[in-house]
Amino acid sequence: MVAAVDYCSALLFSMAADKAVTRSPERSRTTRSGDDVEHEEDREAKKMKTNLATEEAAADDRVEKLLPTRHYFEKPLLAMPDSAKKAVLSAARSLIGLSSFRGGEPLARSAGVWINWDEGSRKGVVLTTAHLIRAKKPLVKSHRRCKDQYLYHRDAQVIVHLLDETTAEGRLLYHQEHYDIAFFMVAMDQRVQLASFADTVNNGQVTLLLAREENLDLKITHGKVKRKAGHHFLYFSQDNEYEDDGCGGPVIDFDGKVVGMFNGCRRGPFVPSSVLNGCMDLWRNFGCILRPHLGLQFEAIKFLDPTRGEYIWRKLNIDDGLVVEEMSAGSHAEKIGIRVGDIIDCINGERISTTLELENKLLSICMCNFNRGNLEVDVSIRVFHTAKRLRRTINLTVNVSDRKEVIEQAYYPVTNGEGFSAAMSPEQVDSDSNSDSE
Template sequence: MEANQTPRSMPMVPTMRPRLPWRVHHRDGGALLAGLANQTLRSSVMAPTTREEVSGSMEAQPEAAPPSQRGKRKKTSADSSPAASQPGKSEALEPSESERRKRTHKSDDEKKATTSKGEQAASASPSALDASSSSSSTVSSPLRRPHSPACLREFTHDEGPEVVAAIEAYEELESKYLAKLKRQQELVTLDPSMPYSCMVNADLQRVRESATKTVLQVAKVILRFSSFIDGKLMAQSSGFLIDWDEGTKEGTVLTSARIICSKYTVRSQWSGTDEYAPNAEVVAYLLDQDDTTVPAHLLQYDKHINIALFKVDIDLCAKIPTFNNEVFYGQDIFVLGRDEDLNLTVHHGCVQFMGPTTYERHHHLFTGCVIKQASIGGPVIDFNGQVLGMANFPGTAFIPCSIILKCLDMWKKFQCIPRLHIGMKLSAIKYLDPIRAEKIFRKCNVDSGLIVIEVSHGSIAEELGVRPGDIIYSMNGECIATTVELENLIMRICGTYLEQGGAIGSCMDIPVGILHMRKGRKGPSRTLSLILNVSDDVEVFKSDMDF
């Protein structure tokens, strides 16, 4: 090479993954490039990313020069040769064409031998991306992404076998790298697939620290359940411990009765067409490192309230949360549960100032946040970690603690959960828009009570002349303002009745204060005597759509 001749500069090399395959003519030093590629691919040194770094790399490795510079040396290399120290003899020392070919073949053989040794050394070194290294040693090798030699990116001719081998070597290393990266991302500390909870919302930043501690404390008693019939999965839900016996290591879990519901109707909860399989096999997923499953034994379930109690063998190391009856509207709440992967689900909302629709049972309150399937059966808690209720159906409804505690008390006393079937769908004046509520007060002089929305066909209420639009303002001598208050009242009446010797299936005479509405205006106010059935079964409502 002449003194003023410089090698062709390489383009800037991006740090992205190279596009495959590279092509190089096997007659243009393919063997040298293949050997260099194998050595470079097994190195943890990053490929040069600037023009100056590329030039420096070429000076250090002149064999990797592009085809236009093959067989030529830079002046810095020529100065170090014996011919350079003897002026005038450079032409005499120039080898013949045959000698040059022999040297080239010899150089190729030496490079192949060197490459083979380099590959063996690289594969035995700790930095090699060997998939079995983590299992054969207590200290795993660090993760290094292989980089291709920059010179290979320049060739676009027909590919030779040596370059194909280099490409295959790179792809093998890249495959091992990706496999190890996948295993690394499966670690619980690095898993990028974990879902986010509502705690990332800006609205919760002011209470995030205290709320996180509360949620994590209650999460220790939240389990996941699956039910099976003949080995086939039937349903899944969450549940939480409400009691635990330290002596027997048995816990009582509260969850939704949908865990044993083999068929349910989404159109209306009043249809009574849901089917249950109390003999289904139910398992609980414990919160240990192995995600152990244990049998869950059904203790009690109620079709109308839609709750179920199970007994589970569990070694508990957590505090059982307490119940709080004092739920107020606008109160901040969290709805907790577990998904199919046992990951915690967290939803934030507040208790809504609203009542159930005609498709929902009377005993529901509402969260203001969408409760997903995974959270059904999970606890609804306040910011202090006290349980306010249980998530019941997909949507926003939850069963408040006042109803749950009544159910638990009657189950302990009577081994059943009785209630009165009143045969009416009701809506509270309290939840109406102020304009409408004010007009009702002006026209009827009533500011509290329950409006009759629909009357069940063939019910006692229908026979006694109760019609849609009438207002029920009292029952058994007590004023009622919401449907939850009504449910608490009729369950308390049933409890007292059974304590006094009454029985399931008998009837009670309940006085009901009602204001009739006739022809668009206020009618007579009366006290009706409703003879209501005491039942522990689901109340079925027969509407106009059923005929």
Template sequence: MACLLLHGGLVCERQLKLVTLDPHVPRSCMGNQNLLPVRDSSTKTILEGAKVVISLSSYVDGTLMARSSGFFINWDEESKVCTVLTSARLICSKYSSMDQWLGSDEYSPDATVYAHLLDKDETTVPAALLHYDRHFNIALFKVDVDSCAKIPSFSSEVTCGQDIFALGRDDDLNLTINHGRVQFKGPSMFERHYYMYTGFTTGQSGIGGPIINFNGQVLGMTNVLGMGFIPSSVILHCLDMWKKFGYIPRLHIGMKLSAMKFLDPIHVEKISRKCNIDSGLIVKELEIELMQICEDHLDKGRGIGSSVDIQAYRIL
């Protein structure tokens, strides 16, 4: 029988199959000395949040298309159905441009999707697509589960410099944990203007996982490769619109906008002075403002494709 030297002692190959002695379990960021003061409390928060973080895989004609993470946002005790939030990249079959505003990516909403659950047997069950949105890059699936851990609450309060954890699952269903701070950074001209940034890079398998604070509240979701995430304020508006109208409307204004707050203060001061701008004219949450205009417009009985007048006080 083959034996290996592990932690100073001989361990047989049969023993290595025990989860308690598995040498292949990856290490997380929690060994970072900077997290030592909050190691104990943060570990408890992470392990609680991990109970609703699952892995998802998509297939087209029997061929694996993508693997990503997702998390439960609702469970109906009567029907035993969980709603899973993830990134629409799970069913994106072709990425044709770095410029996300072109909307040229191709999706396969008829793809076969499976949810990899966290029970002892790591059961795999079908996941049925409820809705997906290309612009916000989110997707909702329903999964049949007999029981569900406590669903985490969302918090819309996301501030620059705030400590965050990103949770996900790798291809072996191991929990992935990343730590960082919300960056004081705006999106590039090729990225959606609602993005916020983590300061660390998320790989494909971690996309769709939740961004949480030290209290375990969901602050957003990693929905693209790299550092970008969609904040909870936008997610909650998307969910409200979907529940209310059955889809997520979006206002097309034909302009690319960027936030003044991410400019150097010298630049901000010059723009404000030269263009006579005061704080009362600055819209702090553009995406939320546009979605609210859409909702008010649809509440009046208008539909998709109709027009709405908006007033621009000043175009710079």
């Protein structure tokens, strides 16, 4: 009996073992499938957590980028001494952006600086470049030797972009074409910081050009002041090409004072602070900026190539003054005998060595002799006639105007017995050239 029970127990155990080993494939797959589902759910849960963490991190990153303290700049700040950094931060508070439109279409962008603030009316005045309202293309020339002239759109809509990222309308008060500067009035609630202007700027001086990008970020360019022989403006010399958003921006020294206003997109010229100061004084006193038109264009001997300067000294024993490079046909200067190549070294009893000194002198003449009813002024000039080796002082009556002075050359292509031929206008030169070619 016991043997039978043991036998039955062994048989049941064996059958259970065989059933475990030979379990159906369907049951086996079902079990593995359940495991896979469980693992898949775990993976999905982990993936959701990862995605959620990624989205939260991205959201935090976006919020962080909106914070002023976390703003990202593509271009790192320039390496500069602490004094220069303080100068930049001080000058930047008076620097704003401007944009102009005409017929709903963009015309130009520029930077500008505050030069006046009236607490009672809550209105400020901005100084900027007249390029802001200047046509993009020059006027059609009457003949091929004419220099480029532009139309200024006084009716252009001007938007002033304030530092708190709000905007206001800019109303044109006045623009002066010769120096390409403009004044705009802006009504606003907040007080503004005015720019501080230096009296002079020196050749070779290290300076910084400030501008506002379209999003109002400050743009800083490092460079040096460079003079050129035949121009009243100076040049901001640096290696990279200039961009349009630099127009109207201040050139500052390391004390934070404005030494000039950048006024020539992509070329580098700027109006020096001494001229700007003279212009602002005239505008504040008389509402316009008049300037005597001599009808002459000069090169300063001191800025000529040394070989040319030495040659003039060796031949004429003169090492200072302004050489007449161009002269307008029919001008007063031409009528009294001044010719290309002559040297002028004194105006109204004051020695003149550079074209910048000349511009400052011309502005001071108008300041001292302003008369709205008289558009002429007498100027005393000491001139050395190189052909005759003769120095004399002459009185020159010239027109005064706030328009751009364009020197349309008088030509002396053939020398007569007295050293000069009759003057020829550009039209006559073109006519003769055409007849020769025929």
